[in-house]
Amino acid sequence: MQLLRLNLFNFRSWENTEFKPGDGLNIICGGNAQGKSNLLEGIFFLATGKSYRTYRDRELAYQGRNSLAVGGQVRTTTGEFSLVLRWNEKEGKSFTLNREEQGRLADLFGHLTAVVFSPEDLAFIKGGPQLRRQALNLLLLQTSRPYYFHLREYNRILAQRNTFLKRLTPSKGNELLLLSWDEQLAESGAELMVRRQEALTIMKPWIKEYNYRLGSPKKLLVQYQPNINLAPGFDVQAAKNAFLEILSSNRRQEWRRGLTLSGPQRDEVLFLLDEAELRSFGSQGEQRTAALSWKLAETEYVRQRTGEYPLLLLDDVYSELDTKRRQFLTSEAARGTQSFITTTEKEIRPSGAAVWEVSLGKIQRIS
Numbered sequence: 622m623q624l625l626r627l628n629l630f631n632f633r634s635w636e637n638t639e640f641k642p643g644d645g646l647n648i649i650c651g652g653n654a655q656g657k658s659n660l661l662e663g664i665f666f667l668a669t670g671k672s673y674r675t676y677r678d679r680e681l682a683y684q685g686r687n688s689l690a691v692g693g694q695v696r697t698t699t700g701e702f703s704l705v706l707r708w709n710e711k712e713g714k715s716f717t718l719n720r721e722e723q724g725r726l727a728d729l730f731g732h733l734t735a736v737v738f739s740p741e742d743l744a745f746i747k748g749g750p751q752l753r754r755q756a757l758n759l760l761l762l763q764t765s766r767p768y769y770f771h772l773r774e775y776n777r778i779l780a781q782r783n784t785f786l787k788r789l790t791p792s793k794g795n796e797l798l799l800l801s802w803d804e805q806l807a808e809s810g811a812e813l814m815v816r817r818q819e820a821l822t823i824m825k826p827w828i829k830e831y832n833y834r835l836g837s838p839k840k841l842l843v844q845y846q847p848n849i850n851l852a853p854g855f856d857v858q859a860a861k862n863a864f865l866e867i868l869s870s871n872r873r874q875e876w877r878r879g880l881t882l883s884g885p886q887r888d889e890v891l892f893l894l895d896e897a898e899l900r901s902f903g904s905q906g907e908q909r910t911a912a913l914s915w916k917l918a919e920t921e922y923v924r925q926r927t928g929e930y931p932l933l934l935l936d937d938v939y940s941e942l943d944t945k946r947r948q949f950l951t952s953e954a955a956r957g958t959q960s961f962i963t964t965t966e967k968e969i970r971p972s973g974a975a976v977w978e979v980s981l982g983k984i985q986r987i988s
């Protein structure tokens with residue numbers, strides 16, 4: 622997949638810019654606070670409708686403006702299309718595909734796919750499990766339409782079920798009502814678990830391989846740990862049954878606490894480095910390398926599922942890596958994928974890469 626052209630209007634520090642990247646590796650250099658990360662954020666926003674730096678869309682609009690737009694021309698193996706994502710204060714986000722207004726924002730997923738690694742991801746291993754669940758969700762949202770519907774359904778039922786548990790007291794009638802929530806919760810929850818398991822099964826060998834190629838002598842093992850205890854290789858039916866069982870055995874406790882206590886909202890992804898938990902025992906460097914390996918494995922997952930590599934966005938990765946790892950990453954980023962690497966170091970000019978300089982709100986090719 623290739624981004625032929627990117628347009629930013631009032632996006633972060635970019636008032637009005639057109640950028641036509643090269644088809645392989647793009648190095649984007651420039652001093653601090655020149656807008657390098659903002660540019661990558663713009664690409665990611667066009668791909669997913671989300672920023673990886675903020676939940677508040679209004680922060681994305683150029684200071685003082687109440688609307689923004691990001692547009693792009695994209696080429697895939699099957700053709701070309703144009704995508705424009707707009708946000709304004711009154712109506713929120715909307716997008717057009719080939720200039721045609723699209724009804725649902727959720728349909729944005731999957732047209733342009735992107736994987737990003739940014740300084741924010743340094744918490745990926747060390748931080749709470751919600752970071753790893755979010756990463757899995759976003760990956761699955763980009764590659765599977767049904768996942769979106771299952772996730773939305775699951776969250777909707779979960780919220781309603783929690784409200785129900787909080788507001789109402791246990792009684793025969795209420796028990797019966799709860800049973801019908803359980804059924805729906807277990808059904809969509811099982812779909813999420815099975816799809817997460819599938820993703821990890823595909824990514825697992827890649828994560829291990831990338832971690833090795835990034836120079837780590839230790840063996841990295843990544844495991845999906847569904848909150849509901851399940852034998853590896855479980856299917857939707859097994860997950861649903863196990864979920865229903867645990868809901869029924871937790872019944873009393875859930876009434877008392879007014880909360881759903883189990884389910885994929887509590888899933889975890891476990892990282893083991895030579896069998897020790899990376900989160901607690903790994904050095905910062907080991908954690909960073911593992912997080913990067915996960916991201917590179919995501920690109921392989923997207924390719925396996927969609928037939929196309931996603932765009933690879935690497936924000937400021939060089940500063941944390943030694944020469945050997947830099948070289949590996951550069952050659953990896955130049956292979957098969959269109960990629961974007963931001964850096965403050967001007968002397969990084971790998972052969973074959975398009976080198977860009979960002980300064981004073983402008984981007985221009987320098988090599």
Ligand SMILES: Nc1ncnc2c1ncn2[C@@H]1O[C@H](COP(=O)(O)OP(=O)(O)O)[C@@H](O)[C@H]1O
Nearest residue numbers: 633634653654655656657658659680682683684
């Ligand atoms: N909504 C916004 N409107 C205008 N400027 C912004 C906005 N958000 C961030 N900026 C500015 O963008 C600059 C940082 O850009 P960034 O892309 O993070 O820099 P870097 O080149 O170091 O990656 C800062 O000067 C910040 O004030």
Ligand SMILES: [Mg+2]
Nearest residue numbers: 657658659937
């Ligand atoms: Mg930056």
